[in-house]
Amino acid sequence: MSTQQGIPLTNGEVPKLTFDDYSAYEAEREIATPHGQGSLHRSSDARRRTTATPAVRSSAQRLNKKSIDCSVRDPADQLVRKIVSTSQRLENHVKEDDKDEEEQEEQEEGLGHMLRTSGHRHADTRVKHFWTDDILARTMTKPCIVGELQSYQRENPALFATKSIDTVAEDILKYRRKIFAVLALIDKGACIEEVIAEGLVDKDLPLHTDESSSLCPLFRYGANSTARKVNCFSRIGWKTLHRETFLTSQYAMSPQFLGFDPDGCTPKHEEFSAREILPIIEEQERQQGGYGVIQKIKLARASHGFHNRLRLIKTDDEFALKRLLKNDAVEFRREAKAGGRFNGFVCDHLVTLLMTWTLNGQYYLLFPLARYDLEEYWSHYRSPQVSPGMARWMLKQIVGITAAVEYIHDPSGSQPADILGVPDGREYGRHGDIKPDNLLWCDSPTDRRGIVVVADLGLATLNSVVSRTQSNTKARCAPRYKAPEFNIKGFKIRRSCDVWALGCVLIEWVCWALEGNDARLQFLNDLFQTFPSGSQTDLYFEMERKQNKLVHVTVNQAVAKVRRPQRLLLVPALTRSQKAARLHRSKHCTQLFHDLLWLIQEKMIVVRAENRISAHELHVELKKMTEKGERDSRYFDAPCESLREVTLPLPLQAEFYIQEPKREAISQFQLGVPH
Template sequence: MPGPFSIHDNMNLEPDASGTWPGWTREFPVVRTQPDGRVRIQDYGINFKDDQTRPRFYPRALLQHILTRQVLSRELECLEELDTTEKEILVGRVLGSGNASSETYIRVFAILKVIGQLKRLPAFVHEGVSDQQLPLYYGKGGPGDHLLYGKSRKPFPDNLLKEHGRNSFVREQYSMIVPFFDNQSRPYNLVWAHVLPLYNVTQTNTSVKSNELQGGFGMVSKISIHPLCHNFRSAFRELDVPDEEMFFALKQFHENDPASFEREIKMLQRFNRTRHPHIVTLLAAYTHCGQNYLIFPWATHDLQTYWEKVQPTPDTGDVELVRWICHQAWMLVQAVSRIHELDEDAKIPEEKRLYGRHGDLKPENILWYKSRQGFGKLVIADMGLSKTHRYHTKTYAPQQKVPATARYRPPELDYEEGLLGRTFDIWTLGCIFLEMMNWLHGGYVQLAEMEEKMTTPSIRGYDCNEYFEWVRVVDFGFYTVRVKEVVTEASSLCKHSGF
């Protein structure tokens, strides 16, 4: 039997250097017809090398490649009750007019052929049971009545298929109605039987965080989506990511409340509309088996592991590296500004504009994307803590509602009735830039030493590594805030070193 995207029986099923499985490309198979001109659709299904228990699947583009007009004409010769003209009309209905919104029956055709019920195709076309009605649901009406329902929830005639055929159709349809991920506005609502055209990628040579890491609100896994099942290549081109690095980050949303998931998606889509190249892009969202998921472009490292693993000893004499750092820092500033002024470019009255705040900027939430040329690109991510506000609340928000990372938290968070503004992000971004300059000056070793020195006793009764500390003003009997001495020294060192 031919492999999913090969005509060779002895194809190598080991992953190539990029970590992708053979068959998981945009290349189509060479279709071999049988002596009678027909094809075995089952010979061209795409399988999962990492899990042989998962069923093969057939993207729509693959079916269109296999089931050409010529092949369909030969397949429909079994319908002896139809004349030549009627068969040609039926072929046209299967393929549709070519418009994105046109009614088609190519998936219905494939399902009926696989289950041996192709002679029922005219009945499906007559009743309007098209690809757009799938999936069909199998249920009961009255006692002993077995009905098929489509998306319209209208029951189809009981004689559409006999009971065994109905069971087979409902069971096999999910291999043919594979999700195609694009930037639609609402999440895909997938039932348990849907075959997801994706698999987890095993990492062998990058950061310990890179296969699965705990994000702000969920587990993040590195996945591959079949190239025929998404249209996100343009997003990776904008990032200038090499083809071998074209993977996705699948983030599980912890909260199972549909309303919370919808709010998260709408907020991320609002950030998408800023179209800033240094703000992460939400590609798609879906619900499956009661769990909610978000899809983003996968980044090789975050800024923290970039400092530690990729460039632990930067060369300060490398002019291009220094220029890159300066440019990336400037673009991150612009990205934060765009987050703060979400509706700045829109023709919206000021009192109705939305103003954003990230709320958890840190090196772990700044992604590093490897690029085809140059040193890569830094992108702000993990927008899950971000908030938006109208004009009257754009400046301040109650600090109790901001679960910031302790190391980069500003002093305002310690006030019982403290209010936080968008300057919160400015403080954290300044901390990151100071660390960036120390890394550039002395490498990751100096950066680690700085963090160790910053860990000091606090008035809370335990050691803290924040950038500030509370000190008691003896003469007046109260406490005030000051920047830690090690931070001041690190800043002075950068200044005197020409940075």
């Protein structure tokens, strides 16, 4: 026997084992024990790097051809056996890897992969994706479906023996596109023949289950509302998990379509179940107010019918969604009723309620998206440029807002005298909370400067002709902008309280236009005063208790200078900024702004409610101002001095008796301490 260095064999030959032979052995050890495990789990790239060496393959072939009779007791013999075994296993492993990668690539190019990459990503990560009809139509074409069916047939040649693949594809396109999409997503697409045989179609969706059963059986409802079990989803190969997944995934193929009632303008109401999917693809910026949480959302374009529905308000894919804080059905119906009656279809400058729904016991209202409220608009554009274009736009918005208030006050379009009379069936409204926060700036398709609309109509109340001026102890209003009558117990709350509030907003708007937002904020600071209760308030009026249960009310000294007429018990001295007078003297004040200030001082911010101008009369006055500007452009662009003194209605102060016989009744809660 040869003693040549090497591995001794029975025939005396010693095989020449190269470095690659040992590399193959080491590679096997590395593959067999990844991360301390005994399974063959490595990336395809790592396997290829290890096994692609030609020397390894040739060594395996060379060793396999040898007639080796090794002694089990010889360590060298054991090494040779391991090398041969390793080479064979590596060859098989390479073939299996190539086959797995081909199958993975084929699967990634299949219908399930295409659906996952084409669907809308839902704002709620628990939902993940949903598919609108237009996406299904683009993705699930006939060639795509035919290719998917052919892949099933390659795996199981017995499929589609009675019907051609082309026929099955046509059937899917016509009747079962959504069902087949769900099946493809859960890797059950090969069951489509059984679905066709059972007669299950997309119109049967959504399928339902027996919640009391742990096996999740699926049922469909026929025309007579009788439940029929879907047997094809209970056969061999279908597990409870598959049925549960189908039950959930089917809703992703039919997201809810949001839109108006069939008349195209009435807000529709829906009650959605927890499983149904709303087509929301983005959620942002939650803001909480006194009555609800408002959130900016974006809807999938093909899933709503609000495109260009309003003439002056841009309705694209972004909306404002309001969720009521209290799950109060009465409050919800009241706000929905107001939104349905007062909207942009009857008046361009009213916010439009688009739709309402309930979900998980909570109430939702959908509106067009407003970029700012008026307070935010003033803060964003802190130093406006007083140009003729801006002045025209501002007057146009004020006219529109007044028209909206006029419509709320009298939806019938008539303006009877403000006295009690015989009921005639007409209803009269009152907004009750006019303030900058409830005047919203929206994008407009017709005006690059946008449009301002009246919002938060949930506070709007409707009264008959008899009750519209009766006492309302539940009347609500933002403290700063509420009229004096809100603070007198038993005083009749009239529609004119909206005119007072609008006058307060307008003087702030003029201040912003002529002096900028910083000056407006300083003016609001100047409004602060001591109320009869001892608290500090920023109301537009002042109240002082006198003897004999009298309450003397005057316009806040910060607003206007008051001449001292005779026969008045109390007239405030001029001690603060007297904003109206300063605005008249502004170097930017054109005749438009003079007229606005006169109108505000003389007819809107008037203490006695019965002496205020009505919304209808105010609308007429503002339209006259528009006509002036159309006749003479200098009305908007030529600064000038005030041509006359302000004529204030007498008395500026009002005297109200507290309607309570007991002396102790004159207290801070009767005077309506601001809250």
